[in-house]
Amino acid sequence: MDDLTFRRTVYADPFTQDKEVIQAAQDDPKKQAFWEEVKEMESAIEQAMNIPVPDNLSEKLLLKQSIGQEKKEQKRKRWVYGMAASVAVTAMLSFSYMRYGTSISATALTHIDHADYEVANYGPVDLQTVNAKLVNFNGHLENGLDNMLSANFCYLNTVKSLHIIVQGKEGLLSLFILPQDVTDPIDAQFSNEELSGVSFLLESTRLLVVGENEEEINSLAESAKQLLSFSA
Amino acid sequence: MKTKQLKYEALVKAYHADIYRYAVWLIKDTSIAEDVVQETFLRAWKSLDALQDEGAAKSWLITILRRENARRFERKQFDLVDIDDVSVADPRATDNGNASQRELRRAIGQLGEEYREPLFLQVIMGYSGEEIATQLDLNINTVMTRLFRARSQLKEFMTKTTHLGAKING
Numbered sequence: 096m097d098d099l100t101f102r103r104t105v106y107a108d109p110f111t112q113d114k115e116v117i118q119a120a121q122d123d124p125k126k127q128a129f130w131e132e133v134k135e136m137e138s139a140i141e142q143a144m145n146i147p148v149p150d151n152l153s154e155k156l157l158l159k160q161s162i163g164q165e166k167k168e169q170k171r172k173r174w175v176y177g178m179a180a181s182v183a184v185t186a187m188l189s190f191s192y193m194r195y196g197t198s199i200s201a202t203a204l205t206h207i208d209h210a211d212y213e214v215a216n217y218g219p220v221d222l223q224t225v226n227a228k229l230v231n232f233n234g235h236l237e238n239g240l241d242n243m244l245s246a247n248f249c250y251l252n253t254v255k256s257l258h259i260i261v262q263g264k265e266g267l268l269s270l271f272i273l274p275q276d277v278t279d280p281i282d283a284q285f286s287n288e289e290l291s292g293v294s295f296l297l298e299s300t301r302l303l304v305v306g307e308n309e310e311e312i313n314s315l316a317e318s319a320k321q322l323l324s325f326s327a
Numbered sequence: 328m329k330t331k332q333l334k335y336e337a338l339v340k341a342y343h344a345d346i347y348r349y350a351v352w353l354i355k356d357t358s359i360a361e362d363v364v365q366e367t368f369l370r371a372w373k374s375l376d377a378l379q380d381e382g383a384a385k386s387w388l389i390t391i392l393r394r395e396n397a398r399r400f401e402r403k404q405f406d407l408v409d410i411d412d413v414s415v416a417d418p419r420a421t422d423n424g425n426a427s428q429r430e431l432r433r434a435i436g437q438l439g440e441e442y443r444e445p446l447f448l449q450v451i452m453g454y455s456g457e458e459i460a461t462q463l464d465l466n467i468n469t470v471m472t473r474l475f476r477a478r479s480q481l482k483e484f485m486t487k488t489t490h491l492g493a494k495i496n497g
Contacts, residue, residue: 144352144447145348145451146351156343
């Protein structure tokens with residue numbers, strides 16, 4: 096083995112097990128001496144490279160991981176709670192929908208939210224117009240109801256009704272006239288947090304009166320009974 | 328989870344020192360090195376399930392470390408400092424060791440990264456030429472040449488400083 100190859104090999108790997116290198120060193124004391132020198136240098140290099148490690152590094156690493164993990168778990172918990180909460184809300188909503196969703200009276204109560212819009216966009220209304228619309232229900236209004244603001248066809252669920260809005264002393268009052276063929280059971284009295292309503296049959300036509308004040312509701316219901324008439 | 332925790336603790340205990348040293352020699356700044364080691368082990372924790380063969384743990388950690396180090400440059404591309412100018416916090420300035428060891432550390436620090444990295448893998452990590460080639464994705468001949476050049480340069484450097492020292496002393 097020539098000198099250069101020998102040097103290259105032991106420099107590249109001072110602890111080489113290459114048989115040719117070992118043989119060459121045995122045959123040539125100069126090569127052996129060079130190799131010894133390289134090994135000595137190697138030990139110095141190793142010591143130099145083996146720099147001190149901060150005492151608490153492993154503890155720091157473990158701590159950082161466990162803190163990170165804790166945060167992650169907290170986040171995950173929050174996420175789980177969030178999910179649980181939204182599932183609960185969805186369940187509640189579906190439940191109330193199932194319970195009230197198909198009820199005409201509940202729809203009537205929610206429909207009142209649109210009353211202002213109807214009044215603003217479709218009012219005012221006169222007796223003639225109301226009667227023209229009442230024809231669809233085979234109905235007739237004798238005299239105008241007090242403070243009649245608007246009369247519109249409105250859908251309560253899938254039922255086309257006539258929605259007459261009247262200005263009451265405390266807010267708006269609504270009278271819904273439903274077609275005669277409506278057979279859905281409707282409670283005689285119903286309410287939510289803000290509004291309440293009554294439902295009754297006039298001849299064979301079902302009427303709903305909804306408002307904020309019970310006294311006014313009853314008063315409008317009485318007026319409706321007196322002034323409205325339906326032919327079969 | 329418990330098993331993962333134990334696996335991680337074992338990993339930290341077995342390799343944190345060598346990974347830290349690798350980081351210091353790679354980065355040449357002990358505090359940045361420590362940060363990168365933290366990042367390395369956090370990432371290791373996150374993907375610990377990917378480590379199936381415990382024999383591959385060291386090489387796996389080195390790969391993560393090198394990637395994290397590269398990421399550091401991507402992040403800090405606008406406020407890069409020339410690392411060779413930052414000599415205060417580097418291992419060459421450490422108080423540990425005697426004068427000749429400090430000299431040698433300085434010499435190793437001045438080696439090009441392409442020489443220093445395979446040298447570290449061989450000397451401290453105990454890697455064979457083939458293992459270094461695999462780790463650094465290099466040809467085995469390239470690795471052996473770089474190892475040879477690394478030691479030649481160190482030898483040259485040490486000879487110079489010895490002569491210089493002799494001259495000053497003489």
